[in-house]
Amino acid sequence: MKKIRLAAAACALAILAAGCAGEEKAAGNGAESTAEAAQYGEGDSLKQAGLGAMAILYDDSVWTYDETQGSDSSMAFTAADGSLLGLSCSREAFYQHPLDMIQITSQLNAAYEGFEELEAPTPVTVQGEEWYEWIYQYEENGVKTVALQRFYGKNYYAYTLTYIAEEKTYEANRNEALKVMNSAVMSVPDNDENERKAAEFLVGEWDLGDSGYLVLNDDGTYAWYMDAGKDEKNVHKGTYAGDVANESLGFQEGEGIYLVLFPEVLYADGKEGKTASAKYDYGISLTQQADGTYPMINAATFAMYSMTRQE
Numbered sequence: 001m002k003k004i005r006l007a008a009a010a011c012a013l014a015i016l017a018a019g020c021a022g023e024e025k026a027a028g029n030g031a032e033s034t035a036e037a038a039q040y041g042e043g044d045s046l047k048q049a050g051l052g053a054m055a056i057l058y059d060d061s062v063w064t065y066d067e068t069q070g071s072d073s074s075m076a077f078t079a080a081d082g083s084l085l086g087l088s089c090s091r092e093a094f095y096q097h098p099l100d101m102i103q104i105t106s107q108l109n110a111a112y113e114g115f116e117e118l119e120a121p122t123p124v125t126v127q128g129e130e131w132y133e134w135i136y137q138y139e140e141n142g143v144k145t146v147a148l149q150r151f152y153g154k155n156y157y158a159y160t161l162t163y164i165a166e167e168k169t170y171e172a173n174r175n176e177a178l179k180v181m182n183s184a185v186m187s188v189p190d191n192d193e194n195e196r197k198a199a200e201f202l203v204g205e206w207d208l209g210d211s212g213y214l215v216l217n218d219d220g221t222y223a224w225y226m227d228a229g230k231d232e233k234n235v236h237k238g239t240y241a242g243d244v245a246n247e248s249l250g251f252q253e254g255e256g257i258y259l260v261l262f263p264e265v266l267y268a269d270g271k272e273g274k275t276a277s278a279k280y281d282y283g284i285s286l287t288q289q290a291d292g293t294y295p296m297i298n299a300a301t302f303a304m305y306s307m308t309r310q311e
Helices: 033-039 098-109 167-172 174-182 192-202
Strands: 025-029 046-051 054-059 074-078 084-091 113-126 129-140 143-154 157-166 204-207 213-216 221-225 235-243 256-268 271-273 280-285 294-298 304-310
Touching (some): 098 143, 143 167, 157 167, 167 174, 192 235
Antiparallel strands (some): 113 129, 204 304, 213 221, 256 271, 294 304
8 A cells, every 4th residue: 555644634734833842752662550551451562652741652563653754743653554643743823722723624634535524523531631533534646544633732732643544444453543542641731820810911891892792700711792781692602711922923921911712602693503613812912092992803813803891
């Protein structure tokens, strides 16, 4: 068969460009005992590999580390039948959400012949952390190929684990790939201090004029109503986070606030639905305007808002 490459669009995210700066990458002997006991049997020949803040276990009688396909932000392992197991990581300009990562990947993969979703994204808990699993197929050089991917996002960090195989051999090493994925232990650094500082400014109620009425609660939840009447029939709700500095938005601490919304539910005319995206990024200037408002911009659409704090 033609060798599957990690660089295929099925296994790479366009957003994964920054790499895991300052993080370590290693493949070698050793295994964390709790993960080993939970995921592997005594007969497995285990080694440990690390990429950024992720550590995994792999059976080197099944997977061979392929240094030629790796980079500062990725690692690859191949099986005897040519199937591939890939790891990737990066630190991004904005906060990450697995569903947003999947949406971007889907848009990239749409260019592939025969691209089709086989299983919708589903949350899975691995070693106490939430990932999203997604399975799809596509054709490369006329060969039907299946990909099983898992996505993880925490503040600015994005991670993926990917198993790719030809359709006819996909099942052969699927369980072995899942063993590796189920062994993943994450140690991504938090951004708690900056989030706490941002919340000091953000928490409260904000009149956005014609753009609605935003309520940011101190428990990390939000509600964006279509008007100041707080009509529950027209609102989207979810969680939010923030930061006091963001290089991509062009401000340092004291100059602005980064706000990211993670919508969970949308009500339009009382009917429940979902928003078009899993997250929305905004930059808020701390330079108050003459009318007492703070300018806010949507980082993706560049739509402008004027925020007025309600006492």
